[in-house]
Amino acid sequence: KTTKHTILSIKKKKNNAPIVMITAYDALFASLFAPHADILLVGDSLQMSFGGQSDTLGATMDIMLYHTKAVCQGAPGALVVLDMPFGSYATPEIGLANAMRVYQESAATAVKIEGGKERAALISHLTCNGIAVMGHIGLLPQNVRAEGGYKVKGKDADQEAALIQDAKALEKAGVFCMVIEGVVSEVATKVAQSVNVPLIGIGAGNGVDGQVLVWSDAFGFFNEFKPKFVKRYLEGATLIEEAMATYAKEVTARQFPDATTSY
Numbered sequence: 001k002t003t004k005h006t007i008l009s010i011k012k013k014k015n016n017a018p019i020v021m022i023t024a025y026d027a028l029f030a031s032l033f034a035p036h037a038d039i040l041l042v043g044d045s046l047q048m049s050f051g052g053q054s055d056t057l058g059a060t061m062d063i064m065l066y067h068t069k070a071v072c073q074g075a076p077g078a079l080v081v082l083d084m085p086f087g088s089y090a091t092p093e094i095g096l097a098n099a100m101r102v103y104q105e106s107a108a109t110a111v112k113i114e115g116g117k118e119r120a121a122l123i124s125h126l127t128c129n130g131i132a133v134m135g136h137i138g139l140l141p142q143n144v145r146a147e148g149g150y151k152v153k154g155k156d157a158d159q160e161a162a163l164i165q166d167a168k169a170l171e172k173a174g175v176f177c178m179v180i181e182g183v184v185s186e187v188a189t190k191v192a193q194s195v196n197v198p199l200i201g202i203g204a205g206n207g208v209d210g211q212v213l214v215w216s217d218a219f220g221f222f223n224e225f226k227p228k229f230v231k232r233y234l235e236g237a238t239l240i241e242e243a244m245a246t247y248a249k250e251v252t253a254r255q256f257p258d259a260t261t262s263y
């Protein structure tokens, strides 16, 4: 049932049909998401949503590869992208060595790299060496400590011009598509129109070429707060809490197991 996308078929979706991307961190949920997703992203957001950390910076190549292998196992044939973690592409040499590991050790199709024109040389180095790269511009979560918070981009003409420059530099470096995160809608739309590769938005409005959400946000498993750009498609946390409470109650009351669940 999974749509078997390639780098080429994703590129062709530009000006055709919006791209559906969602994060996945394990085999079980990957198998549930894959039939409806064009791309599964093993995001370093797992360090927050599943690792319980306050930012993504502690994710490592070993952690990302462990989760990517699980996702590929759960969704054979899906286009899986490994999100290169903080520090894994500090130089073109380090980046290529780590990206090679992704192809050697997992079935992922591509890697994602955060950054604009400052990463163009690195991304060219990867694409020249046969690595498929997804870019990521706008708000860059891996810069959170250096910038002192998460700040929406595209708020003035200079930022708009910089984003268009970033998108063009990444297109030239050979990315097959890019994420645009936390950007004012009208600006994100203009950035998408300035290049021929698809832009997949998160908090970037509805004028881009696709959407991505962190699945635990989209399905209501993260209850502490809801960023404006998240839509909740399920009250996941509530469902799990209710199920867990019922299980606990039945064990305590010796209602479970009963005859139908005993040998």
Ligand code: KIV
Pocket: 023, 041, 042, 043, 044, 045, 046, 083, 179, 202, 212, 213, 214
């Ligand atoms: O880590 C992640 O989940 C991401 C997406 C939000 C694009 O980078």
Ligand code: NA
Pocket: 043, 044, 045, 056, 083, 141
């Ligand atoms: Na990420």
